[in-house]
Amino acid sequence: MASWLVTGSNRGIGLSLCRLLHARGDRVIALCRTPSAELQTLGVRIETGIELTSATSLEDLSKRLAGVQLDGAILNAGILEGDDLESFGAESLRRQFEVNAVAPLLLARALLPNLAAGSKLGLITSRMGSIDDNGSGGYYGYRMSKTALNMAGRSLAMDLRPRGIAVAILHPGMVATRMVGFAGIPPEQAAAGLLARLEALKLDSSGRFWHANGEELPW
Secondary structure, eight states: OOEEEESSTTSHHHHHHHHHHHHTTOEEEEEOSSOOHHHHTSOOEEEOSOOTTOHHHHHHHHHHTTTOOOSEEEEOOOOOOOOOTTTOOHHHHHHHHIIIIIHHHHHHHHTGGGOOTTOEEEEEOOGGGOSTTOOSOOOHHHHHHHHHHHHHHHHHHHHHGGGTOEEEEEEOOSBOSGGGTSOSBOHHHHHHHHHHHHHHOOGGGTTOEEETTSOBOOO
16 A cells, blocks of 8 residues: 645545545555545545645645655645736746645655655646647736746756655646646546656656656657
């Protein structure tokens, strides 16, 4: 029985990840600020009141997880604020960077005492963070923050390789969640693909950028 930690677990992809992991018999620690009714019915361990952009909250989380060994952590929490050249604002850019790029990196570091050789770290990013794949522009804060997350994931892969910890940088696909107006594939399908990529992850494939369907994406 493996132990997994999932952020952004109260709805959407995070909730589906928790559901699939729990259904296959794994132990799940679900992180969120406020749990949804659906999450509360799963029967997984829920750590609430977690604000991933807060240093104090991360310190509190480290205390709660003291002595807990994780086989994997999936850092899924993120935000999207639609903008274009005329509408983007500095505060929105900063907010998306803090949530989408800075917070996952700080959390990954905070979880190091809980990870060991053989553990896996999944960063849920977006192909909108791909520079090569940007053919439409716009979404400045989201694109820039996800590009930054991709770079953080690549550096983490390099730094964690000597510890035997592998890192996957994962795009879930266009998923029907609140973030994108419920247009796209079901969250359950995306979650299944993400877990398949993490199951296949090894040190020699660590630090690569994958679509949940198995396609390797351009940077």
